[in-house]
Amino acid sequence: MTTTRKADNIFSKSIDEFFSEMAELARFAARFFSEGLKPPYEFKEVMNQCYEIGIKSLVLVSITAFILGLVLVMQSRPTMVEFGAGSFLPAMSSISIVREIGPLVTALICAGKIGSGISAELGSMKVTEQIDAMEVSGTNPYKYLVVTRILATSLMIPVLTVYADCISLIGAFTGSNIKDDVNLTFYVNRVFEALHYTDVAPAFIKTFFFGFIIGLVGCTKGYNSKKGTEGVGKAANISVVVAMVGVIIIDMVVTQITSMLGYL
Amino acid sequence: MATEINSANSPSVTGNVPVIEIQHLKKAFGDNVVLSDFNLTINKGENMVVMGKSGIGKTILIKCIIGLVKPDGGLLKVFGQDISKLNHRELDDMRTRIGFVFQSSALYDSMTVRQNLEFPLRRHRRKKITGTLEELVREALHNVGLENTIDLMPSELSGGMRKRIGIARSLILKPELVLYDEPTTGLDPITSEEITRLIMDLQEKYKTTAIIITHDTAMAREAANRIVFLWKGIAYKEGTYDELIHDQDPEIKHFFTR
Ligand SMILES: Nc1ncnc2c1ncn2[C@@H]1O[C@H](COP(=O)(O)OP(=O)(O)OP(=O)(O)O)[C@@H](O)[C@H]1O
Ligand SMILES: [Mg+2]
Numbered sequence: 001m002t003t004t005r006k007a008d009n010i011f012s013k014s015i016d017e018f019f020s021e022m023a024e025l026a027r028f029a030a031r032f033f034s035e036g037l038k039p040p041y042e043f044k045e046v047m048n049q050c051y052e053i054g055i056k057s058l059v060l061v062s063i064t065a066f067i068l069g070l071v072l073v074m075q076s077r078p079t080m081v082e083f084g085a086g087s088f089l090p091a092m093s094s095i096s097i098v099r100e101i102g103p104l105v106t107a108l109i110c111a112g113k114i115g116s117g118i119s120a121e122l123g124s125m126k127v128t129e130q131i132d133a134m135e136v137s138g139t140n141p142y143k144y145l146v147v148t149r150i151l152a153t154s155l156m157i158p159v160l161t162v163y164a165d166c167i168s169l170i171g172a173f174t175g176s177n178i179k180d181d182v183n184l185t186f187y188v189n190r191v192f193e194a195l196h197y198t199d200v201a202p203a204f205i206k207t208f209f210f211g212f213i214i215g216l217v218g219c220t221k222g223y224n225s226k227k228g229t230e231g232v233g234k235a236a237n238i239s240v241v242v243a244m245v246g247v248i249i250i251d252m253v254v255t256q257i258t259s260m261l262g263y264l
Numbered sequence: 265m266a267t268e269i270n271s272a273n274s275p276s277v278t279g280n281v282p283v284i285e286i287q288h289l290k291k292a293f294g295d296n297v298v299l300s301d302f303n304l305t306i307n308k309g310e311n312m313v314v315m316g317k318s319g320i321g322k323t324i325l326i327k328c329i330i331g332l333v334k335p336d337g338g339l340l341k342v343f344g345q346d347i348s349k350l351n352h353r354e355l356d357d358m359r360t361r362i363g364f365v366f367q368s369s370a371l372y373d374s375m376t377v378r379q380n381l382e383f384p385l386r387r388h389r390r391k392k393i394t395g396t397l398e399e400l401v402r403e404a405l406h407n408v409g410l411e412n413t414i415d416l417m418p419s420e421l422s423g424g425m426r427k428r429i430g431i432a433r434s435l436i437l438k439p440e441l442v443l444y445d446e447p448t449t450g451l452d453p454i455t456s457e458e459i460t461r462l463i464m465d466l467q468e469k470y471k472t473t474a475i476i477i478t479h480d481t482a483m484a485r486e487a488a489n490r491i492v493f494l495w496k497g498i499a500y501k502e503g504t505y506d507e508l509i510h511d512q513d514p515e516i517k518h519f520f521t522r
Binding site for chain 2: 121128133
């Protein structure tokens, strides 16, 4: 009896938390569109942030993408060969990579690496009054720090995804060459034959939303973090969780929409 | 209770032009009433020291003055202008005339000392300044005696050095009014005294008005024209150092004879 009530409490509490979380994000997103679109723009700072994001995640994305491409082929090859579909391997792997693995893995890695970095950075800037200092120095800190970061993630996650797709395909090619001997031209031709714009376009478009949610969550959590260094750590932690869940939910919604449009 | 404002009791103050006028200022965070009815006038050229226990609302008071915190009520005039009636641009213009030294120094971690000092110069685009960025940065560092730190990152500086760079950054636009939030807290007595000297020299050099928040009685004795003791959300007592140190009120006595 008491346990059910306790469970009820925990359940309703987490539902409350979920909705206040959503409200907080929605407020921040609304502010992004209302303030971010008005001049003056901080172009230079956006470029700085893009550069930072690229540098910070390049190695991680490269390694993960390569390994996943390689493993994908090695894992699926035996089954496909068993069904006599070994020649479909390049097509299968390229579609999985471009449609799902590339975008999702890049987004999840960036949610961990970039999202938490943003929220820790903004959180500590808040706690040590750096945000206040910017405000008294003729700078709108929301624009200078938040808008630029959300723009940068929204631009860079797609770029990184395209890069990850390429690396992952190289990994898949390498994987195919472990047991078989596949000619590069043949492989590349097979890959491009298999990919239609209905595969590429939705996958590419969703990465903008991935980038947006990663930047938004990181900034919201950091900018609103509570006083004290503990608050900063907590903010970074929560931002990773929320951003990852957000990415997966967006992925599901986009897949549903593409399927409804008949692109699947 | 000495909450009555008596602004003419300081001989070294030039004239009686009020720079800051605060009347019935109120600020609360939920149930936590920080300022309930705060009144104070600060004249041009005056060094006003604000004292009071930790967490009593000193930082909130000066953040209201520079518009970082919105008061719940009362009147707050800076340079004769009502802060609450200013638009964004007017507030920015006013802030170019005010220097704010943050309690935690608030140096930008991701920038070098040079970039930290350039930041207000670059961002307050509409403020007219004479001299190149380089000259101004060098001059500001010279003022605080830290010329050789120009290319260091804040993480490479000691606490006292950070405070000085923070002071240099706040003064780089040659403000007429400087708000110091605990400039000597956490420093050894010698460094504290150096910073007190520094503040007084800069005061002398640029003829600024200042509010100095401090727990440091030595600093208060040196630098204050007047001291206001903040307690229970009001300007509980106000007077010169000598007046306050001989005050019979138990709260004040306790504070000065720790
Ligand atoms: N953003 C905020 N939200 C809620 N309460 C706040 C906020 N900022 C300050 N307070 C509260 O206002 C009160 C006054 O804070 P303030 O920082 O002005 O203290 P202080 O006098 O400067 O103390 P110290 O000497 O320790 O710096 C404190 O009780 C603090 O909890
Ligand atoms: Mg304080």
